[in-house]
Amino acid sequence: MAHIHHYDAVIVGAGGAGLMAALESGKRVRTAVVSKLYPTRSHTGAAQGGMCAALANVEDDSWEWHAFDTVKGSDFLADQDAVDVMCKEAVDSVLQLERMGLPFNRTPEGKIDQRRFGGHTRNHGEAPVKRACYAADRTGHMILQTLYQQCNKFGVEFYNEFFVLDLIMGDDVCSGIIAYEIATGELHVFHAKSVLFATGGYGKMFKITSNAHTLTGDGPGVVYRKGLPLEDMEFFQFHPTGLYRLGILLSEAARGEGAILRNADGERFMERYAPTIKDLAPRDMVSRAEFFEIKEGRGAGPDKDYILLDLTDVDPEVVETKLPDITEFARTYLGVDPLKEGVPIVPTAHYAMGGIPTNVDAEVLRDHTGAIVPGFYAAGECACVSVHGANRLGTNSLLDIVVFGRRGGVAMAEYASTNPLPDIPDDVHVHTEEWLRSLTEGESEESPHEIHTILQDEMMDKASVLRTEESLLDVLETIGKLRERYGRARVKDRSKVFNTELVEHIELGYLIDMAEALVVSARARTESRGGHYREDHQLREDDHWLKHSFISKAATGETVLNYKDVTLGRYEPVERKY
């Protein structure tokens, strides 16, 4: 049995990307948002630092400079046509959010204030520039709240705590989704002309991460299981400043305001790695530098296994007023007062550059030739346009979700208003029903928690900031074994009402898929670029690797890799120095 709903457009996910799409689509066609969390619980709310746009409110700036920084930051893997679209539309996007009521911090003249952020520079790398628009260190929170407010104002329909499990595809055209209502255990078929996935990231495959428990790659997981490709999965960003042991993020805004990274000797080691912009170098470089410092015995603490983020020279007033949340994190979770002492930090798994391949209208690509899946869209962190290439710059993701959420919402609505509702079979949900039944039938000694822990430990050790053929092969074997064990595991709780064990169980399955896609793509790429660093292939090799990976899974279970050339433009690849 399943409930059937008919819509023009259905959006999966209610973070910044999903809500932005819903606003645009909802104005044009009948739209529903289906989300496993209440919208305001989405992880967009955790974003702290800011959203970039060349408003030039505080310093000279231009969208071309922003585009250059984005391309260079991406280690030249971003598609330059897509980057142009994003950086050009950034200014309007910020203004649009302001008009919706977003409470940005203001300059003395009352304009939107801007601050520095890693990798953003004036005039092609001359010096750091103030480009990040922000609302204290709660920028993501304010974006999420503001978009949710607007969705309510315009009466967008929400299905909250509905867990999406499958995409309905007939004749290679997308025609809806299947969701599990967590409160009741019932299945719902959302029959629709267009579907947009905005399910966020999948950092929970790593032990140390800034990501929420619920960021498990469900959207890309569903796509991968349909035999469709995922793009650039080897590129995962590690943010240099996660709280020691916990991974909770301390925003780059701290360094933007003048905080400094120090090793055990108190040395400002970034001066050695990036002489020009030092602590504000792109994240992949800083995270690597931290790993090297620790590896070479210069880590701080009794086990020499962390770095110190030193805020003691930043004006205490600035710390309290512009960085209140992160100050509180350090105090609450580590008992450390950043005004008085260095905060122990380590690189933390932060952002998935890879994901569901799309073009600039958020249309999902069927393969590496650029053909699309009619009616199917993706935006936000679960998608790969690609504007971030091998390494995303700080503040470019909040921008990405707003720009491509909006473009996706417009495009899916246009598609829905010019195409008929495809037919779907009456028993379209039966496959899902049987799958769920199989998970809750019989007994098993396998512990999904143990499987998850091993996955996280191994991915952190062998497939994070530093990688080699050996480490990747090793973790790939582990993933294979974990997959088998997972296949045997069963859900013990047999309740219909809020069976969160079942939800977590399915999420773990997606994480295993994401880990596999990441590791296989990473093994194949025998070069180092952006967030993907191979100790056994330390150089970037443009002759061979200036291309996006497309991984998919054949019906037989084998992974298949294809490649698509990067779209270049104004900027020729050069060595990335800061």
Next chain:
Amino acid sequence: MDVQLSVLKYNPETDKEPHFEDFTVEADPMERLLDCLHKIKWQHDSGLALRRSCAHGICGSDAMVINGVNMLACKVLVKDLKQPIRVEPIRGLPVLRDLIVDMEPFFAGYLAVKPWLITDDRQHDPERERIQSPEERERFDDTTKCILCAACTTSCPIFWADKEYVGPAAIVNAHRFIFDSRDDGGAERLEILSSRSGVFKCRTAFNCTAACPRGIKVTQAIQEVKRAALFDSL
């Protein structure tokens, strides 16, 4: 160290009444209560139902009554809690299972105050932002911090007794707009809040302020809204 917990459990499919169950887990004093609840779920009682997501006090999923006080389970450390730690669902909303309550009445209260910017867009130049001074921005800064976790509303004795009352969180969100210099909807909202279900139900018990995990001065915000409603001092 061993940590003892006593958790209120209720599964509508099998239980007539909510009842406490005791658990002992191994945890570090610096771990969060949420970590302990996960240990229960992942090692002892897989069915334990709770909401959580970000695990660092931003998403607002895991408000609970912890040793009698409303808190986020991810924002309180084991070392700061007396044992056995009593964990119950937040009060005043129907319990659906274990620590999960029905949030719909809470969000209905929130929506009742029109929590969105009300403004005549045509008066503004779409090519640029509206000007707002840092002082004007500061006026409502505190109430922008709300994460809709319901810790305040479900700590309010008036809310427990009177289901019509929109509750502190809704008023906080009204405040966020009423005192925003860009908003023109103050009068509309104050009319709603002056009604039977509105702001004058508040008897300044201060529970809400104590409960807010974001440190919002909730009672003060309510008082400011009351004053605005009385004197129309916008």
